[in-house]
Amino acid sequence: MTVWDRPEPPDRPVPLDRERIVAAAIALADEGGLAAVSVRKVAARLNAGPMRLYGYLSTKEELFDLMVDEVNGEILPEERPVDWREALRVLSRRTREAALRHEWLADLLGGRPSLGPNGLAVTEAKLAALDGLADIDTVMRAVETVSAYVIGAIRREVANLRAERASGLSELDWQRASGPHVMNMLATGLFPALAKAVHDGTDVDAGTAFATGLDWVLDAVAAKVARPPA
Known part of the structure; x- marks a missing residue:
């Protein structure tokens, strides 16, 4: 039986429900990451005994499941585009935005x-966007492919943000600090492709890189699922 199937216990002097528990857990995670979340800490924030929370969930993993599901509610748009590409683009963009609001989400994306x-x-929204464009197995693989790109891109972006905070250096400051080493390595001639990328490539922000990569993935999906023009 999942945490969503179990009934909540009756109310007591300190009012509790899963909604309050999840809100407190998300607030803790937003402040200090998943390491800051425990049943004891959530109970303390709610001025309740830890054992009371076990009437609403059995493990910390179930608490994480509830937290992810709550944030998934932020991902669903009020209006869903009819065009399949735009529908998947909107869901992907909103997933990234949710992960930037709640960085801990990056640690749980792609799990169970x-x-x-x-x-x-x-x-359902992802599958429905492609419904009727191909057989269900192709649709499922297409959704998995888009999700794999989105999860990977989000994890990389969040990891970079965390590294920036840990170092105390902005991305520009880090580039300046590491620049002499990189230039010395490129001057050896051992990395010609990398040298070309460093000297001739265009630097773009994370949002632009995410959108560009997503469009390329959707182009690949279109080759598999989109109906040819009439």
């Missing part, structure tokens, strides 16, 4: 499937 109502609704 989200079986909560919001998680299932996000999956």
